[in-house]
Amino acid sequence: MSAESRVDGGALALEARNLRKTFGADGVLDGVDLDVHENEVLLLMGPNGTGKTVLLSCLAGGLEPSAGEVRVFETPISDDDGHALSLLLQNGASVDTLSGRETAAFYARLHPEFTDRWRDLVEEFGLPDDLEKRIKYYSEGMKRKLELALALSVDAPLYLLDEPTAGVDLSTVQLFHRAIRERVAAGGTVVTTSHRPVDADLADRIAFVTGGEVTAIGTPGDLLDDVPTVVRVVGAGPSAETLESHVAGSRLFHHGDELRGFLDDGVVVADLERAAAADVTVETVEPSYTDAFNYHVHAGESDE
Numbered sequence: 001m002s003a004e005s006r007v008d009g010g011a012l013a014l015e016a017r018n019l020r021k022t023f024g025a026d027g028v029l030d031g032v033d034l035d036v037h038e039n040e041v042l043l044l045m046g047p048n049g050t051g052k053t054v055l056l057s058c059l060a061g062g063l064e065p066s067a068g069e070v071r072v073f074e075t076p077i078s079d080d081d082g083h084a085l086s087l088l089l090q091n092g093a094s095v096d097t098l099s100g101r102e103t104a105a106f107y108a109r110l111h112p113e114f115t116d117r118w119r120d121l122v123e124e125f126g127l128p129d130d131l132e133k134r135i136k137y138y139s140e141g142m143k144r145k146l147e148l149a150l151a152l153s154v155d156a157p158l159y160l161l162d163e164p165t166a167g168v169d170l171s172t173v174q175l176f177h178r179a180i181r182e183r184v185a186a187g188g189t190v191v192t193t194s195h196r197p198v199d200a201d202l203a204d205r206i207a208f209v210t211g212g213e214v215t216a217i218g219t220p221g222d223l224l225d226d227v228p229t230v231v232r233v234v235g236a237g238p239s240a241e242t243l244e245s246h247v248a249g250s251r252l253f254h255h256g257d258e259l260r261g262f263l264d265d266g267v268v269v270a271d272l273e274r275a276a277a278a279d280v281t282v283e284t285v286e287p288s289y290t291d292a293f294n295y296h297v298h299a300g301e302s303d304e
């Protein structure tokens, strides 16, 4: 099935309606609406502390929302008997005093649909020699390998994965992508969070979560297309402040050693060049996922 038909295609694996979550006086989710289609990969991206883990936990039924509703395959999540989904939380499967193999045995008893697939996955991820080691001696990347292997070993129609690629090297990211795609090829649906642009390669759609809401959602291509003309500034130095008054939202974003911003309608590169010192380079560039993140997550902030 093509990515496009998966995204547009009929049935919903997951629906969240007006989901709210507060901790005491602190509001985290402020009315999240989300539809996840069967057999798609939805990537949630957003700033640190914005509520992606809280959202995943509410979607999984592990955390009670303060208001709103979650339905998994048309059934309220509270009625699910544990068969509908597999959840990977950060460090959720790790018990320091157990070995990797004991952790797998422990996990097998927890989930009714657990399979032996983890044996192949730990092999693919290059972990088999570490299975007798205690988890407390695992590096962060090793823990992620074991935890993802365990989460994908569950034969569930829906996988909710919190930052599976955090702290793993780039080759391992590709192995993780392959393992996740195998579950999708087998009919699975995936909702995953990440801060890594490379994970956009995996996504049929990306949802940007910020300020307790989904502020933009679409295919990676559509979200890149929505980004206004990106302007790249090198060597701005003290003129950065002056240049900021010429870009959308009066804000330039650090991008390594350079700055990037978005051109407002009617503003052209020559306007910035005139405002900059003579040795400053100003040019337009194709938007990257980091630009898309800055635009969809931060664009409205200066208007608040």
Ligand SMILES: Nc1ncnc2c1ncn2[C@@H]1O[C@H](COP(=O)(O)OP(=O)(O)OP(=O)(O)O)[C@@H](O)[C@H]1O
Binding pocket: 023, 028, 046, 047, 048, 049, 050, 051, 052, 053, 054, 055
């Ligand atoms: N059990 C809890 N009690 C009180 N506050 C909580 C609880 N769990 C999460 N929070 C708060 O909810 C907010 C969102 O946290 P969450 O972990 O969902 O963010 P996140 O978007 O996943 O962040 P990151 O990208 O850094 O992992 C934070 O302010 C956090 O302190």
